Amino acid sequence: MNWRIIGTLVSKDLSLFFRKKGILALTILGLVFYLIIYFVMPGTVNENLEIGVYAPGLPPVLQHLPEEGLEISIVDSEDVLKERVSDGTYIVGMSLPSDFIEMLNAGQKPDIHLYFTADAPEEIKIAMETLVNDFAYMLTGQALTVEVSEEVLGQDLLGTPIPPRDRLRPLLAIFIIFMEILGLANLITEEVERRTAQALLVTPATVIDMFTAKSIAGIGLAFVQAVLFMAIVGGMNINPVIILVVLFIGAALATGLSFLISSLAKDFMSVLAWSVPVLVVLIVPSLGVMIPGAITGWVKVIPSYYLVDTVYRVANYGSGWGDVWTSLLILLGYTLVIVGIGILVLRRKLQ
Amino acid sequence: MTDYAIVAEDLTYYYGDLTAVDHINFQVAEGEILGFLGPNGAGKTTTVNMLTGQMKPKGGRAVLMGMDVAKNIERVQGNIGVCFETTNLYEQMTAIENLNLFARLFGVKPFDASEFLSRVGLEGRGKDKVDTYSKGMKQRLMVARSLVNKPRILFLDEPTAGLDPTSSEAIREVILKEKERGATVFLTTHDMMEADKLSDRVAFMNQGKIVALDTPLNLKRQYGKRALKVKVSTESGALEDREIDLDTPDTPAKVQELFAREQVVTVHSEEATLEDIFINITGRGLTG
Numbered sequence: 001m002n003w004r005i006i007g008t009l010v011s012k013d014l015s016l017f018f019r020k021k022g023i024l025a026l027t028i029l030g031l032v033f034y035l036i037i038y039f040v041m042p043g044t045v046n047e048n049l050e051i052g053v054y055a056p057g058l059p060p061v062l063q064h065l066p067e068e069g070l071e072i073s074i075v076d077s078e079d080v081l082k083e084r085v086s087d088g089t090y091i092v093g094m095s096l097p098s099d100f101i102e103m104l105n106a107g108q109k110p111d112i113h114l115y116f117t118a119d120a121p122e123e124i125k126i127a128m129e130t131l132v133n134d135f136a137y138m139l140t141g142q143a144l145t146v147e148v149s150e151e152v153l154g155q156d157l158l159g160t161p162i163p164p165r166d167r168l169r170p171l172l173a174i175f176i177i178f179m180e181i182l183g184l185a186n187l188i189t190e191e192v193e194r195r196t197a198q199a200l201l202v203t204p205a206t207v208i209d210m211f212t213a214k215s216i217a218g219i220g221l222a223f224v225q226a227v228l229f230m231a232i233v234g235g236m237n238i239n240p241v242i243i244l245v246v247l248f249i250g251a252a253l254a255t256g257l258s259f260l261i262s263s264l265a266k267d268f269m270s271v272l273a274w275s276v277p278v279l280v281v282l283i284v285p286s287l288g289v290m291i292p293g294a295i296t297g298w299v300k301v302i303p304s305y306y307l308v309d310t311v312y313r314v315a316n317y318g319s320g321w322g323d324v325w326t327s328l329l330i331l332l333g334y335t336l337v338i339v340g341i342g343i344l345v346l347r348r349k350l351q
Numbered sequence: 352m353t354d355y356a357i358v359a360e361d362l363t364y365y366y367g368d369l370t371a372v373d374h375i376n377f378q379v380a381e382g383e384i385l386g387f388l389g390p391n392g393a394g395k396t397t398t399v400n401m402l403t404g405q406m407k408p409k410g411g412r413a414v415l416m417g418m419d420v421a422k423n424i425e426r427v428q429g430n431i432g433v434c435f436e437t438t439n440l441y442e443q444m445t446a447i448e449n450l451n452l453f454a455r456l457f458g459v460k461p462f463d464a465s466e467f468l469s470r471v472g473l474e475g476r477g478k479d480k481v482d483t484y485s486k487g488m489k490q491r492l493m494v495a496r497s498l499v500n501k502p503r504i505l506f507l508d509e510p511t512a513g514l515d516p517t518s519s520e521a522i523r524e525v526i527l528k529e530k531e532r533g534a535t536v537f538l539t540t541h542d543m544m545e546a547d548k549l550s551d552r553v554a555f556m557n558q559g560k561i562v563a564l565d566t567p568l569n570l571k572r573q574y575g576k577r578a579l580k581v582k583v584s585t586e587s588g589a590l591e592d593r594e595i596d597l598d599t600p601d602t603p604a605k606v607q608e609l610f611a612r613e614q615v616v617t618v619h620s621e622e623a624t625l626e627d628i629f630i631n632i633t634g635r636g637l638t639g
Contacts, residue, residue: 004455008455009456196439199453201405202431203428205456
């Protein structure tokens with residue numbers, strides 16, 4: 001490996017990249033567009049709690065409970081209640097048994113079921129206890145001893161509500177990284193199809209020099225943009241080193257995918273045709289962050305899951321190395337395999 | 352061994368069952384121009400690819416400047432220049448940027464791109480993007496690019512194919528200047544006139560084998576037929592053609608008889624072209 005030659009090739013690749021007006025415009029506008037999307041999304045969580053209650057046989061007095069910030073809606077069945085909690089209509093659902101008052105009068109403990117959305121804040125539990133006590137006091141004139149069972153529908157992230165824009169942050173960051181697949185794959189495809197790679201390979205530059213240069217250029221472009229984005233949107237405020245590491249591995253993954261795509265493609269259109277399905281698959285895991293419960297465990301086979309998961313947990317919940325090291329390791333493993341295969345197939349095409 | 356710039360020893364390459372280059376052997380002396388001729392599919396490009404380290408031989412070896420190409424690829428490639436048949440320049444860059452890029456890859460310092468541009472008649476166009484160039488200008492720039500490291504061996508693949516006479520002549524002048532400088536030139540071409548005019552020796556390649564290798568003159572002597580082409584005027588005033596073979600024992604008598612009996616208008620000597628000789632040897636044309 002000759003670093004003087006690699007430096008020359010990197011400089012050439014970056015120069016060519018920035019001369020492609022379409023790709024350059026896509027890159028800059030993309031970054032601006034993602035920032036706009038981020039900042040127009042709500043930056044806070046709605047503090048009013050909308051609670052669904054299923055209470056057969058009880059008067060509509062529940063609707064007039066004097067709790068500030070609570071909006072209570074009565075539903076017709078427990079199934080409807082669970083469905084609306086699952087789809088996010090209510091952040092909490094409360095189900096009272098039909099013989100609630102009779103049991104109270106008989107001195108028995110009625111069972112009250114509470115349903116929470118996956119990411120309902122911890123404060124809601126406290127609010128619900130207050131609500132139940134107020135409710136009991138209103139009905140009987142004394143505090144009640146009731147059995148309350150709680151069930152979290154989905155992953156338990158109680159106590160940490162995330163504003164929509166911060167939910168979107170990992171999605172936008174990986175979008176920025178993976179959009180570079182398109183630019184780099186196009187650059188490599190042109191190099192092969194126009195036979196400029198052949199001209200380089202009859203100079204002292206070797207195939208390894210070429211791949212190293214392309215990797216540096218590709219990782220650099222994707223990494224710098226993603227870091228810039230994360231810095232602007234405050235994604236680097238907590239554990240910035242982990243964020244830098246995961247974005248770097250993500251950029252390397254994008255570079256490996258570019259190698260694979262450019263080994264299959266012959267021109268810009270075929271680069272586009274191969275890149276779009278790859279991008280769609282890579283973005284799927286971020287939907288799980290945007291819409292909790294929207295995806296199932298199979299997304300863990302998609303390498304970008306570990307990128308999104310790490311960015312999301314570190315930037316939004318302050319997770320540390322101990323929490324994310326397995327995700328980082330799996331992501332690194334995927335990246336090494338994909339980059340390795342990419343180099344092998346592209347090398348075959350070059351030779 | 353080191354007196355030769357290029358040595359091919361039993362060089363062989365095959366694609367699956369097809370033998371593209373079949374155990375060929377030849378040497379090219381330092382400072383010599385070798386014309387490498389043959390029809391499409393004869394194995395010329397595969398041979399050049401093996402000599403320049405782009406392909407690893409399946410058998411035999413290529414030795415350039417005393418170094419086995421497969422074992423010293425970077426040193427070999429640092430001392431050769433290759434001009435491809437198909438244009439492969441960075442078209443979004445200017446001519447100067449293209450030359451500077453390759454000079455940096457070869458580690459040439461200091462480097463003055465304008466000197467190389469003027470050698471191929473492109474002075475004043477160095478700051479233009481290559482995609483604004485005509486085919487002839489691009490080909491001249493390709494030749495200039497192959498010279499940036501002042502190569503000891505220059506490989507030129509069809510350098511004048513499809514070019515206008517001015518561009519072709521500019522490239523021929525560069526080739527002769529390179530010979531004067533002491534470079535060895537390996538010239539692959541379909542243009543028989545060009546090969547005849549420029550080459551010290553020519554090699555004919557057919558079906559993966561070298562079927563003849565000698566100076567153009569010796570090949571013509573060995574395989575060609577020399578003749579006198581004569582136009583005579585008849586009694587009615589019409590012109591008729593006569594041909595006298597120059598290499599027979601009774602040639603002098605026939606010439607004497609022709610001038611004595613007929614009214615000779617024009618006389619031209621004719622010798623075989625390299626194309627004729629190739630057909631004579633292989634039974635097929637060079638463009639086939």
